[in-house]
Amino acid sequence: MGNRLAGKKAFITGGAQGLGLAMGKMFMEEGADVTLTDIQVDKVSEAAESIGAAAGIEHDVTDPQAWADALAAANEQMDGINVLVHNAGIGSWGSVESESLEMYRKVMAIDCDSVFIGSQAAMPYLKDHQPGSIIIISSVAGLMADGNYLAYNTAKAGVAMMSKSIALHCARSGLQIRSNSIHPVFTRTAIIDPMIQLKGSQEAGEKALTRNIPMKRLGEPEEVASMATYLASDESKFVTGTEFRIDGGITACGVGSK
Ligand SMILES: NC(=O)c1ccc[n+]([C@@H]2O[C@H](COP(=O)([O-])OP(=O)(O)OC[C@H]3O[C@@H](n4cnc5c(N)ncnc54)[C@H](O)[C@@H]3O)[C@@H](O)[C@H]2O)c1
Incomplete structure (x- = not known):
């Protein structure tokens, strides 16, 4: 147990x-209140019960009214919100030829759209409890493309740029919100899981997914949580509008890299 996040009130989708x-879980262990x-x-x-969080809502x-209600409830439970983590997401497998418009949307x-809806709805709360931090879980798929990730690539690249726009607006408005x-x-x-199952076994699936990752393994959830903890904390108070890769080296690869 630490106190790197003492005084932080985090809303995690x-x-x-x-x-x-x-x-x-990691935010709680570092002294935050969590919804x-x-x-x-x-x-x-x-x-929420398993980690002792303030609430599970x-x-x-995708629903603006649900954002308004959930933020109000979390604000009530935690007496404020100063960390917003946009994490909810789904994957999709489809190319420019095979993806359906329904799935794309x-x-x-x-x-993608939820990050705009939720950030806009959360601004009054974040302004009331500065310093604040918005953390957006994008993906390496927001930085590098695959022919079969058309919708996911587009959404994850979109939120990376949205994050920079939010960061610049806040900084230039004199807000302590990153x-x-x-x-x-x-x-x-x-x-x-669906990608692992396509290969017939856990071992074959992991081997296929990690083939191009220089460190030759999957990431672990705690490795992402560690970065989010840093970004939620005041240790990162001069860090805004940037992107953090937790990728075993894959985005460092160039042409011919093995
Ligand atoms: N695990 C990975 O390999 C990986 C890699 C890069 C990025 N990501 C991103 O990380 C985030 C978390 O994913 P995860 O890996 O924990 O997967 P996960 O499927 O275990 O968790 C996603 C969660 O989002 C929720 N969700 C889906 N649609 C929702 C909606 N409309 N409203 C509210 N909640 C909704 C699901 O119920 C689920 O609990 C996602 O944005 C994902 O794109 C994951």
């Missing part, structure tokens, strides 16, 4: 499992 839950939200209502309540990040709504994006490579959570 997609907190029922995976990276959201790992961040919530987890998720579209999976039972699971987010259990998750049902919240669909769904991915953009959950992975915004940064985190870009993990394949990390051990449920979101990669």
